[in-house]
Amino acid sequence: MAKSSYQNKKDRMDRLLGLLKAEDHSTSLALAKKLRVSHRTLMRDLEELKASGIPVEADRGRGGGLRLNAQWGLGRLQVNYKESLDLLLSLAIAEKFNSPVLLSSVKSLRDKVFQSFPEEHRKKLQLIRKRVRITTYADESVRATYDNVPAPVQNALHEAFFEMRCLKIAYRDEKKNITERLIEPHYLLLSFPLWYVMAWDHLRQDLRSFRVDRIQKASVHAQETFHMHHQDLFQKTLQKFSESL
Structure with missing residues (x-):
């Protein structure tokens, strides 16, 4: 429901x-x-x-x-802050992977897009951008195991991440075991084309990483919000995890 x-x-x-x-x-x-x-x-x-x-x-x-407001957004393009973040992340991903074709001005374009929004809007974008990390391409052996993420899972994760709400998931691990979890999606990490959620797992009472394409079902736990906690642990784990990819 x-x-x-x-x-x-x-x-x-x-x-x-x-x-x-x-x-x-x-x-x-x-x-x-x-x-x-x-x-x-x-x-x-x-x-x-x-x-x-x-x-x-x-x-x-x-x-x-x-x-x-006629002056809002990018000329005639009207976007909310979630859509504008998707746009900025797309440009950041393009910049990270350094494609030699048609991307000579991507950094300046990203900066112009960011600066085109009102200050309050930019503050929201800045806070969320800090919670997204982009690394390198995933190994070929890992890419071979990638599955498409169902739209309902994408929508639920999108809402929980942006609104800082807990997420109920059914997660399939490497051994094909499925467990029910309640997680706090603190960070998203991209090792192209795989996305990972770095989250606080209420079941394990610890920080865990979850491959998004292994999430079988997801729903927002409307009554539960979270705050950014254990940040030293998250930062150290993110660094180690990024280096291991």
Whole structure:
């Protein structure tokens, strides 16, 4: 039920953002009617958009309404901070692997993208960027074992990582054993094409790494949030883990 609720809300928020992009002005009553939600639900969704760094503005008086700040984002490209982080990470990955084709300006492009967002938005990006590490290519023998990650797992991990919420997973280890875990996804590490989650494992009461493509099922534990703790241990483990790849 929790996954379904999240997906429905995500679809609604995407639709709301699309309506705000498509129209210069729209009243809250008109938006609520188009989305088939109550006015109260719409106002709550608008507040969440604002809290995520999306500048929804209200013009008073006849002819007024709700709209996005015309100066926000990258020209006509409208992105929220999660989407902008995906863009920045993609550029950082391209820079890390040093492709000789069409990437001569990737560092300056990454810097321009980052600086184009409001200061509050940039602070959020900075905090999350520090929790993502990019190493080198995985060994050929390891790449041969890579599996695609199902979309539901990707969505749940994405939400838990960004919102700092605990994640329930069914994890398959190297011996094909499957265990149920409750983890705190503190860091993501890329050894291309494999992603790893460096997490605090509530079952083991210790730091553990999990290959994302071995996560069979995942759901956000809505009641559980976490704080960044044991950072000295995480940093040392991340360094050793990166060197071992």
